Amino acid sequence: MAKYIFQRLVYMFITLFIIATASFFLMKQLPGSPFKxxxxxSAAQLEILYEKYNLNDPLPxxxxxYLGNLFQGDLGVSFQMNNQPVTEILMSRIPVSAHxxxxxxxxxTIIGMLLGVVAALYSNSIIDYASNIISVIGISIPxxxxxxxxxxxxxxxxxxxxxxxxxxxxxxxxxxxxxAIFPLAISARFVRxxxxxxxxxxxxxxxxxxxxxxxTLMFKHGLRNAxxxxxxxxxxxxxxxxxxxxxxxxxxxxPGIGEQFVTSIMTDDFPIIMGTTLFFAFFFILxxxxxxxxxGIIDPRIRIAGGKD
Amino acid sequence: MRKTNWLLLALALVLSMFLVACxxxxxxxxxGNDSGEDTSSEEGGSEEAEGGEPSGExxxxxxxxxxxxxxxxxxxxxxxxxxxxxxxxxxxxxxxEEAQPEPAIAEGEPEVSEDGLEWTIKxxxxxxxxxxxxxxxxDFVFAWQRAIDPETxxxxxxxxxxxxxxxxxxxxxxxxxxxxxxVEATGDYELKITLEKEVPYxxxxxxxxxYLPLNEDFVTEQGDDYALTSDNLLYNGxxxxxxxxxxxxxxxxxxxxxxxxxxENVTLETINVNVVKETSTGVNLYExxxxxRAGLSSEFVEKYAGSEDYRTMPEPVLFYLKMNQENExxxxxxxxxxxxxxxxxxxxxxxxxxxxxxxxNAAVPEDFVTHPESGEDFRELNGDLITSDKEKAKExxxxxxxxLGTDSVTLRFLGGDSEVAKEMDDYLINQLEENLEGLSLExxxxxxxxxxxxxxxxxxxxxxxxWGPDYLDASTWLNMWMSDSPYMTMNYNSExxxxxxxxxxxxxxxxxxxxxxxxxxxxxxxIEEDTAIAPLYQRSRAYLWRPSVKGVQFNPMGADFTYKHxxxxx
Numbered sequence: 001m002a003k004y005i006f007q008r009l010v011y012m013f014i015t016l017f018i019i020a021t022a023s024f025f026l027m028k029q030l031p032g033s034p035f036k037x038x039x040x041x042s043a044a045q046l047e048i049l050y051e052k053y054n055l056n057d058p059l060p061x062x063x064x065x066y067l068g069n070l071f072q073g074d075l076g077v078s079f080q081m082n083n084q085p086v087t088e089i090l091m092s093r094i095p096v097s098a099h100x101x102x103x104x105x106x107x108x109t110i111i112g113m114l115l116g117v118v119a120a121l122y123s124n125s126i127i128d129y130a131s132n133i134i135s136v137i138g139i140s141i142p143x144x145x146x147x148x149x150x151x152x153x154x155x156x157x158x159x160x161x162x163x164x165x166x167x168x169x170x171x172x173x174x175x176x177x178x179x180a181i182f183p184l185a186i187s188a189r190f191v192r193x194x195x196x197x198x199x200x201x202x203x204x205x206x207x208x209x210x211x212x213x214x215x216t217l218m219f220k221h222g223l224r225n226a227x228x229x230x231x232x233x234x235x236x237x238x239x240x241x242x243x244x245x246x247x248x249x250x251x252x253x254x255p256g257i258g259e260q261f262v263t264s265i266m267t268d269d270f271p272i273i274m275g276t277t278l279f280f281a282f283f284f285i286l287x288x289x290x291x292x293x294x295x296g297i298i299d300p301r302i303r304i305a306g307g308k309d
Numbered sequence: 310m311r312k313t314n315w316l317l318l319a320l321a322l323v324l325s326m327f328l329v330a331c332x333x334x335x336x337x338x339x340x341g342n343d344s345g346e347d348t349s350s351e352e353g354g355s356e357e358a359e360g361g362e363p364s365g366e367x368x369x370x371x372x373x374x375x376x377x378x379x380x381x382x383x384x385x386x387x388x389x390x391x392x393x394x395x396x397x398x399x400x401x402x403x404x405x406e407e408a409q410p411e412p413a414i415a416e417g418e419p420e421v422s423e424d425g426l427e428w429t430i431k432x433x434x435x436x437x438x439x440x441x442x443x444x445x446x447x448d449f450v451f452a453w454q455r456a457i458d459p460e461t462x463x464x465x466x467x468x469x470x471x472x473x474x475x476x477x478x479x480x481x482x483x484x485x486x487x488x489x490x491x492v493e494a495t496g497d498y499e500l501k502i503t504l505e506k507e508v509p510y511x512x513x514x515x516x517x518x519x520y521l522p523l524n525e526d527f528v529t530e531q532g533d534d535y536a537l538t539s540d541n542l543l544y545n546g547x548x549x550x551x552x553x554x555x556x557x558x559x560x561x562x563x564x565x566x567x568x569x570x571x572x573e574n575v576t577l578e579t580i581n582v583n584v585v586k587e588t589s590t591g592v593n594l595y596e597x598x599x600x601x602r603a604g605l606s607s608e609f610v611e612k613y614a615g616s617e618d619y620r621t622m623p624e625p626v627l628f629y630l631k632m633n634q635e636n637e638x639x640x641x642x643x644x645x646x647x648x649x650x651x652x653x654x655x656x657x658x659x660x661x662x663x664x665x666x667x668x669x670n671a672a673v674p675e676d677f678v679t680h681p682e683s684g685e686d687f688r689e690l691n692g693d694l695i696t697s698d699k700e701k702a703k704e705x706x707x708x709x710x711x712x713l714g715t716d717s718v719t720l721r722f723l724g725g726d727s728e729v730a731k732e733m734d735d736y737l738i739n740q741l742e743e744n745l746e747g748l749s750l751e752x753x754x755x756x757x758x759x760x761x762x763x764x765x766x767x768x769x770x771x772x773x774x775x776w777g778p779d780y781l782d783a784s785t786w787l788n789m790w791m792s793d794s795p796y797m798t799m800n801y802n803s804e805x806x807x808x809x810x811x812x813x814x815x816x817x818x819x820x821x822x823x824x825x826x827x828x829x830x831x832x833x834x835x836i837e838e839d840t841a842i843a844p845l846y847q848r849s850r851a852y853l854w855r856p857s858v859k860g861v862q863f864n865p866m867g868a869d870f871t872y873k874h875x876x877x878x879x
Contacts, residue, residue, distance in 0.1 A: 032758030036386040037464040039761055040779065042795050045467045048481060052462040081555050082379035083533055092557035148589060156593045163593045165560070165583060253585045255559040263375070268758070 001296070008292070012285045019281040020070065020274070024063055027273050034079035034268040053079070066274070075278075076271035080264070086275040089260065094279065096166065097249065097256035101241045103176045108183030109234070115184070116191025117223065123196055131188055138185025143244050147178035147251045164253040175252045179244050183237045187230055194226035224298060231294050238287045242280060361859050365879030367578040369858060369872065370600045372585040376555045381536035382521040383456040383463045388869060391518040395868030396563060396580070399546040400521045401430055401449070401500075402512065404864050404871070408781065410512045414444055414522065414545070416498075425507035425819060426475075432498040436570045438524050439544040446494035448522035454487040455528075456519055468779075469519040473511065475503040507818040510782035517780075517867050547575045547873045559584035576860075576876035592853070601855040607663040607729070610851050618853045621665025625677045625865045627786070628775040629669065630737070630843040634800040636770045638718045642839060643709030648771070649695050649843035650702035651744035652737060658846050661733050665849035670696050672832050673786045674847045677778065677865055681821040687783055691829050694836035695844065699744050706745045717747040723769035726754045734773055737845075767798045775848075778866050783828045784814065790835055790842070801841040806834045 032038060035049055050056045054065070069076060075086035119131035154174060155163035162171050198204065199222055207221055246258035257276060264272035377393050379385055385394055395403075402410035412418065414436050420429040436444040456466030457477050470477040475491025491503030504511065514520065524543050527535075534541050539553035539561065547569050553561035563580040566572060583600075585591045591603035595618075605613060613619045632648065634640045654668035667675070670693035678687050710716055724734035731754055738750045750771070755763070763769055778785045789796040791810050792803070809831040817824035835841050859878050862871035 030758065031756070031762045035464050037468055039764075039796075040468055041464060044482065045471070048459050048467070048483075049462055049464065052459060080378045081376070082381050082384040082536065084537060084556055089556045151590065151593055156596050159597065163597055163599065164585060164590050251587050251590055253559060253583060253587070253590060255557065255584075259559075259586075 005289075005293070008289050012289065015285055016278065016281060020067070020278055021063070023274065023277045024066060025059070027270060027277075028059060028062075030265075030268055032268050034270060036080075036267070070278075075275040078264075078269055078272050080267045080269045080272075086271045089272065090257065090275050090279055093255065093257040093260050096254060097242075097245050097258055100172060100175050100179060100245060100248070100254065100256065101238070103172060104179035104241055104244075105183055105234075105238065107176060108180035108237075109187045109230075111180070112184040112187030113191050113223075113230070115188040117195060117218065119188065119192040120195035120199065121218075123192075128192075131192065135185040135188045138181045139189075141181075142247075143178045143181055144247045144251055146181050147174070147248055150174045150178055151251065164251075166252075166254045171252075171254075175248050175254060178248050178251075179241055182240055182244065186233055186237055190230045190233060191223075191226055194229050195222055198222050198225045227298055228295070231291055231298060235284075235287050235291050239284055242283065361876075361878040363576045363876035363878060365857070365877050367576055367877050369577055369580045369875065369877065371580060371582045371602055372591050372594065372600050373582050374584070374586060374604070376559060376584050377553065377561070378555070379536060380539075380542055380550065380553070382452065382518050382523065383461055383466060384536075385518050386464050392868045392870065393550065393561075393563075393582075394518045394521060395546070396548045396872055397542075397544045397546045397550045397566075398518075398521045399436070399569075400517075401432075401515045403873075404513070404516050404862075404867065406862050408513075408865050410516050413516075415515075419512065426504045428502040428504070428511070429495075430500045430502065432500065433570060434498050436545055437568050438527070439549055439566065439568065440524075440527065441568075442524055442526070442543075443497075444522060444524075444545050445497045446500040447497075448524055449500055449520075450490075450492050450494050451525040451528070452521060452523035453492050454490050455523065457481050457490060458487050459483050463519075465519045469514065469517060472505050473508050473514065475505050477505065509818055509821060509824065510780045510784075513781040513866075545569070547571070548577075548580065571873075575873055577872060580872060595853050601858050603853045605664065605851040605853060607661075607851075610663045613851075613853060616853075617856055619851070620854045621849045621851045622863060623665070623667060623675060623847055623849045624777075625674045626775060626777045626848040627669055627672070627674050628773070628845045628848065629672075630845065631764075631769075631772040631774045631799045632841070632843065633767055633770050633772070633798070634802075634841075635767060636720065638709070638713060638720065639770060641709045641712055643705040643712065644718070645840040645843070646695070647702045647706035647709060647745055648741060649840050650698045650705065652740045652843070652845070653697050653699075654844075654846060655697070657733070657736060661729070661736055662846065662848075664851040666846045667849065668697075669844040669847045670694055671836050671844055672790070672842065673783050673828075677786075678781060678783050680825050687825075687829070691832055694833060695840060702744055706748075710747065715747075717749070719749050719751065720770040722750040722752045723760060723763060723772040724752060724754050725760060725773065726756050730754070730773070737773065764798050767800065772799075773845075781866055783825070783832075784810070787828055787831055787835070788814070799841070801839070803834065803839055803841070806831055806839070806841075809834060 033046070033055070035041065035046065038046065041049070047056075054062065057065070073087070075090070078084045078086055078089065081089070115131045115134065119128040122128055151163055151174060154161045161174055165171055204217065204221060207217055212221070242258070245256055246262055248254070249256040249259040250262070257279070260272065261276040261280070263269070264276060373389055373392075375389050377389050378387060379390055380394060380397075382394055382398065385391055399413045401413060401415040403413040405411040414432055416431040416433045421427070432444070432446055434443070438444060453470070453474065455461050456463045457470050457474070457480050458466075459481055467477070467481040471481060472478055476485050476489045477491070479485035480487055480490055491505070493501045493503075495501045508514070522545070527543050531541050536542055539550040542550065544550065544566060547566055548563035549566045551562045551564060552558065560581070560583040562582070565575050565578050569575065585594065588604060588606045588609065591600070592605070592609055594600045595603035630648065632639045632645050638644050658666040658668055671688065671691060673687050673691075675688040676686060679685060680687070680690060710718070722734065722738060724730055734752055734754065738752060741750060742748055760772070764772060764774070776786070776789070787810055788794055790801060791797065791807050792801065793807075809827055813824045813827040813831065817827055836844065857877055857879055859876055861875045862873075863869065864871060
């Protein structure tokens, strides 16, 4: 297992290196420059600025400089926010987004699972249909619509939750709900489908015949087997949460990393684009690793296939 | 509280999402080039001082469309930075309600030599920095030298000072030493400024953020940390900035500066600012009473137009079609006139924009500059130079086609990619193709940066474009249409126009009324005779504004608003 994880970590760094390289050269293809007054400055004035910020060097040199700094853990300073170190920006923004993301993930999957279990137990009943409708709505309507509706009804009409901003637990409730809708819908769908199949399989019938109680049957034998496909989709779900935060943070005026990412791309703020891209890539790869490890814990068969020791 | 049809609300949200996603960052250059797209943002307009009395808590709650990117006046480039620099720092002069410079750190009006090149300015001796140091002439010398020093890497330094201050261009090019800049402290409280050539708008330039003073000892001591947070700054203006740390927060606070030399005329105690990028979020916050002003995009205007809180304020920002005369058809003046006349501009502002914007029929906006003697508005004096007229458009079109010896013309139309820009471009193309038989337009909707890149290469036939002023003088609108201007990408080359503007920019610098008349004449040549551009509209912003907030001043350049004299009347 340790060797397996080590191997995966090595791959992870290779992947990150490739992503860093690709995004560096892609980013340099963006039209325009990080200078806001670009259209107003003369060519000579722009030349002086390019020289000053080392943007005149040949691309390979810029790339090597960038990698050199990266290996020393230095992401540089922002162009738009004069002199602010990118590492510090990331460090203060990530916890906010992570807070929302984790809350939404936990609430979304737990409620989704419960909904799925209930729907599977009472399949083709009115409860099942209701759960189905919730899932379809959750999958098909984008989270920012929910966000807008929540904000208007809970924030303005009823006035029970703060409309926007960041600070207390109350501020996290609406963004969390808006973000949780998608994982909730997905997990409800997967758990239901899988559970119906598992509950119909031979070993469940056997267990039932042996007199295993309903609760044990459901959680020990049924749900555990039904979780595999859910774990598989958790990776994409986590990623969709990341992109979801880009929009949700904007609607609720939350100072997170997603909002910063969008702004940096709009303004050609190269150091921040690179910093956030690398962070998102790292996060995604990490999630995949965690899921692969989780597979092993949930399903011993995969553990054997994955690592020989 | 209003009952809203939730479907409409949802739709509005979807639309505003696209808007925000596509337009961020384009709209916020203080004197910057405008994006050619009308974007919703959190700025509104002004309120005249209304002779009321302050009452209740003197706290103003605002939202801003983006973070303050920097509070370092040498590096500031955008409207948000200049807004809050303007409230917390003070230069030699500040703009008053009539948009005229009035003494601030300067003790009175400048003494100007006869040739207009040497300015001597006395400083008031009671102005202090927030650490207690006096504000001296050296603070200005240090700040200006820093802004022009190529080592600093400032954008607005060279933009604002080259060809204005003596030796600025040479210093920025690395050909002269910063000490040779045309500014000198002839005493602790006396500043001598030498200009490269006479600059008729230099007085108003001194109100601009790039010309703010800096405390040399403090800035040097802070080094790279200078202006990273509100604790790494010194203030000498009406307010002090607190809790500003753009790395971590999207909010900040201003409190009254008790040590400000004119503190007795500042009524507001606190201004709270939060960054809100979503128009609908701003509206919801306003409905909840949490903020005192919210910008409106057109989908909200319908709902609020007519309410007591609804205001619109025209800005000095113009939008127009640039017509590239490299194209054979567009080199023909009749074709250009036909294009300019065939668009129904009133419907454009009423239906598509719906935010109080007004049709533009010339090259200089309303309420921007006035005649130095009579005080009449530039726009009023020259009137409408080209108006919508479909019949006349058809006549010109036929005449133009005849001269070209063809019956059809195909042109490439370069537009923006935001929702509003696309909607507007569709409308314009529809109008042009419908009214001008044989005209077909091929639209490319591209992001802002790409549009600028194509503009620089003259890679377009017709372009939907906009412009905001850089200084308070009509030439900020007219110089760019001279054939040798760096912004001349549409190959308009009129000797008559060039010579009129040459005169205004050189020989007439000492005779301001004659210079003003010359520019009126030049504008007529540009629009009425040559129709080099097809004017579309002058932008307004629509917003909700708490009626209890009084005395906020609106500025045509630099900081959008001045809160120094603002107060709350409950």
